[in-house]
Amino acid sequence: MSRAAAALVAATLVMTGCSAKGETRLPADGASPSDPPAATTPTGEPATAAPSPALAPFYTQKVRWAPCKDGFQCAKIEVPLDYGDPGGERIQIALIKLPATGKQRIGSIVLNPGGPGGSGIEYARAATSVLSPGVLSRFDTIGFDPRGVGQSTPVRCLTGPELDEFIGLDGTPDDPAEVKLLARGAEHFAAACQAKAGKLLPHVGTADAARDLDVIRAVLGDQGLTYLGKSYGTYLGAVYAELFPKKIRALVLDGAIDPSLAPVPYVNAAQARGFETALRAFLADCFTASSCPFPEKKTGPALDRISELLRSADRQPLRNKTGDQRKIDESWTTLGIVTALYDKRSWPVLRTALAQAFKGDGTTLLRLADVLVDRRPDGSYSNQTEANMAVNCVDHPYPNRTSAYEDAARKAQQESPRFGAYVMWGSLPCEYWPVKAKGPDKPLTARGAPPIVVVGTLRDPATPYEWAKALASQLSSGVLLSFDGDGHTAYRTGSACVDEAVDRYLISLIAPRDGTKCPKIT
Template sequence: MTNRLLAAGTAALLIAALVGACSTSQESPAKTGTDARKAPTAALQSFYSQTPDWAGCGEGFECAKVKVPLDYAKPSGEQIEISAIRLPATGERMGSLFINPGGPGASGIQYARAAPFLFSDDLRARFDIVGFDPRGVGESAPVTCMTSHQLDAYVGLDGSPDTPAEIAAQENGSKSFAAACQAKSGSLLPFVGTANAARDMDVLRGVVGDSGLTYLGKSYGTYLGALYADLFPKRVRALVLDGAVDPAVSSFSANKVQAQGFEVALKAFTEDCLRASGCPFTSRTVDGAMAEVSGLLQKADEHPLRNDLGDGRVIGEAWTVLGIVTPLYDHQQWPRLRAALGQAFKGDGSDLLRMADILVDRRPDGVYSNQTESNMAINCVDHPYPKGTATYEKAAVDAAKAAPHFGSFVMWGSFPCSFWPVKAAGGDAADSVKPLKAEGAPPILVVGTVRDPATPYEWAKGLASELSSGVLLGYDGDGHTAYRTGSACVDTAVDDYLIALRVPKNDMVCPEAG
């Protein structure tokens, strides 16, 4: 989803961010097959048949750049490069497992760096783990818009404006964001949509020699995977879509439902906190604890929290919300949220600010990745968004009624799309919201977590029912996405499907991890 709150792959990247690069290399894995290297059209043959220069890039990983057309309608025209990384299989290799952590805007390269933690030994034995930065993201023809100082100001905008001046600030900030992207990346913007990213992934599939795509995508990565299957149903081997996005839900409806998902997660956190030692709430009821969070946000809006990081940022309501949201993605981070809230109730928002920086991918030196910019650029051409300040103001009020802590923030976060300067080239953006069916594809496994804060369970149900071969696997747990978050039931089902193509029973629900 497009907003300042979310980079939907964050749960996984909380782990990936801890993983650095070293300096060893490993022998290239052999390619398999030749049929997969044939292009679907003669005009694209040279892209599918290219042989990238894979080179060691630390910790046994290999990196390469793969050429793709900027505009698939004009394959002989301008080209861009997609940066890819792979970790060779440790055992009897059967192909490549392509991965995407979400966003849009999250780096598939950084995600792959955490492969030893994020994927089972069984998967790593049988597959090369292949990550890539989608076009517009990270190291792949990145969208650039604002300076880090400008992004600090944009991210810190009041996400629940309740005065004409605050609404005007939202409008000016959103217009400035869109204009900055046009000024610095205007020629790229029409081509960064997910349909082109799916086409790029098919080129990558052909380049590594796989006859069919094996893929595990999380959050937004489920949209990338579903769109791939819709475009190339006969080139699917096995797709796992974990933490599913439902493409049949309109932008504003998705924002509202997503905000409600964060409310559910916050309530689950407070219930857990009240049973734990060191819980900072003075109230001993869930409703009372939720009211204390409301009071903290109001306090930060009126009198910013103290910032001991020495970077001069004002910790108002926006940064406070971001700091609360971040650990809601991963229930293993709830103890950290308890501690940060304890400090915030005393007036110190520094720990919340540190967690907010993880979500927006802001480094300690103040420099941002292009995650926020690419997130906006991709979503604004992928989906239709309403126009007009009054429209967003009304939608934000409605969302706040359904999700008091997060509704307004999620809704206003899409506001730059109201002023977006381009449409997707080639008509790839949806003129209307519609499901993806992927007719003719083999079984596709859709995974949903019952109390997922960012991609509510109903979206997984929706996507599984819309795909002609969708199979739903539920997880009765907390946090964003399910695979490798603690459920042996989920992990076994996913591994069996990806390796042996054994499909679990539709609508099976794994119990909460003990």
Template sequence: MMRFSGASRTATALLAATLIASACSATGDADHSTDGSRPADPPAATQAGEAATKAPSAALAPFYTQKIQWTPCKDNFQCGRLAVPLDYANPGGERIQISVVRLPATGAQRVGSILLNPGGPGGSGIAYARAAKTVLSPAVLSRFDTVGFDPRGVGQSSPVRCLSGPELDKFIGLDGTPDSSAEVAALAKGAKDFAEGCEARSAKLLPHVGTADAARDMDVLRAALGDQGLTYLGKSYGTYLGAVYADLFPKKIRAMVLDGAIDPSLPPVPSVNAAQARGFEVAFRSFLADCFKESSCPFAGRNTDMAQSQLANLLKAADQHPLRNNTGDGRKIDESWTTLGIVTALYDKRSWPVLRAALGQAFRGDGTTLLKLADILVDRDQNGTYSNQTEANMAVNCVDHPYPHKISAYEEAARAAQKESPLFGSYVMWGSLPCEYWPVKPTGTDKPLKAAGAPPILVVGTQRDPATPYEWAKALATQLSSGVLLSYDGDGHTAYRTGSTCIDQAVDRYVISLTAPSNGTLCPKVT
């Protein structure tokens, strides 16, 4: 049970490829550690925006003038730590450390640094940067130092912790499509236990893991790297982080690419969750169209409606009688784990062969490969340990956005979503339920972000993106005062470096030369 703000498709595709080769899952190179505590309430966004147009205050000067001490840390990367205020409203108080990695530019014509965020919220920017040769083109790697960081509350940067590994297994396996009052009550108890676990283990951090604070940290990092203007590539949730940064620090941007955009004006329940559910339905239909061309397609007949019914029957059956689990870890592959496995492979077209095989096995009662796919999305290792991705995802979302505080609102929204998106609607909608019981009030609001005064910001949208629907990219490009929309007639989550030469060349030209494509440019489907 989780909200699909989205990890980048690059990490998902790489790990799914590992499944193809070895029939076992893997996790990213996140170099996890558990250090430190966390921040206190941020000032209002309007105050921060005003401050951002001026020089940093005297109290923030020690942070903006710091120099990162870099040390070698495997494969030509350098690792460092960035000090930031626990509470930007009290910069003289407690400090925390943000973990950073850097891969120096490979060429002589260095421009500066490019900061990366893979999404989530909760995705490790450190792990993402370590995949730099896949994430960025050789031309960009030549001219820019690649910099990844774990946002506060994530990974190595004062991580939020809520549940143990076995407790997370139980939480994620809760029936996410309750169809009786008893099942609703069980789901509510699990959501409340999750929220209480976060309060018990991370109470000091929870009010201060919001995106606005992460954006402020990013500006301190920009200064510490010696860049007058930020060059940034954000995917999925990383587009929201980038848009918030742009709204707070519009004059501090050099180039910003927001790929797989989130619409910041939408409330999560019902609007965001309903749109995501629709996106996964669209992605599944695209998968079916491709599957029907293959002799190994496991669906009876070659009819979309029949295939959707066959999958719906599989999910219902798993709800009553879990699929077989050959991993030996004892988990029951119920409807929730089955759904997660399917969703994982829908993030990237390159994972569709794995999904074909996994569904063929599932129709024969074996859910093992679907379980391994699900483990990729929730970042669970084979030994039963998790990164803090799931916990950070919930903690950031719950503080970033107002959520309903009546379970009847979730019930009503789930019913409506189920009618519109029969396979995924109810499951996605109920995924936000822990925020009903969250122990701290949200500090963020749902509103358009304009970033008035910013240079051109490139918003990239994929027309059949499952996790961040294309309509969101169009909305964000319109909201931003300098937004430029670049569209891709493609499948999967995000577009840059996933197979389209047209997209890659347009992004590279903008990042390197600051020449944006014409607003509304459409890159054709790759066949």
């Protein structure tokens, strides 16, 4: 995935019918769906049971919650830096909790917004938008920053100005000199991470984060994990299911990633195609609006005009009225467009931003891009971009030759003219990463797990629908719930059909039938 696009926190800012043909009932210890039990596991093990005696101190630690504004409670727990050496150095994982609002509490629901690198702390603070009132009533909402992220022992590599420069590098090099400049920036990024976070880098992968998640489950007192993961959070959830299939109560994986695909070229190419699909959907919607900056109202000419905008920004940056010194070049312009494609509710802003950009003003596109990379008004950043790269580079094997990226970018550009090369080149720092991937990408089956609900949106720009189908088919108990919609992820984005199916599963342990399709919102 792109060095910045993949770092997006997939945040979710009435009645239609589902086309379900049936349902799958999960084991609920004999209780009726109207009165679901506390989470349990088939083994009957206590919630604090550790995989090994050496890990018992982590599984049995007490959480000391303290108020942290607006009814939330915060805490930190300890986990091993290296699960292969649990008696060695420890790191901290930051947690946040919003207690259940009702009296019929079931347990906890743990959230992950994606990225990798997205803050689950910040995501949980938006709980009233992220979860339905019914779920909020029955569960304590739990957010956490995964290892390497945010408030949990973070990976830090570059200063704010250095990140400005890195993100602004020409992500679509046109000649050997530009390739050399991009490679130099990628190598510097990797070297800076090694210098500042070298001890942490080997241990920020998703397998370690999944083990942390099981410690979180235990210290919360839940015998089975109830979890909502979006985007990259679906990969984290699937890895957890592979490692701990008997410790699951209910997993919802929304905006799924296919774990069997290598990033270069397959994942990156599919993501670029997803952005092209979303751009076409945006244009079709734009043509119905009076403020649409494409008076010809034809897809082909409109796409050509956007392509020319990107080429023009590569030659001569757009005007920047924010007051900082950044040049709004092709990279920042692309990021601004990509940001708005994640959520259909941002399309009116994109119409305005493009209308201004066609007149030479890129300010609104830049502000959109800042949202994507989590750049603050004072010029500082969260560590989202750095954590994203650190996790991806250790999770997946990447080519170790720049020519491989160049070949893949050329091919991707042919089928995704506006995004293909940019997304493909975005993984280049992994060529220089000081920690090599631990293994090949492969399907995850989670044999022995109860039904796991995988949600896919037909025109998702960041995690194409084909990935949701693939993950649901790989998981031995995968259940596919499809939404005929636009934007990244589906739950709590406007479809009553999706919301009702997910809520019923989370609360009553009744999964929709595999292949259930929710209609387009009209």
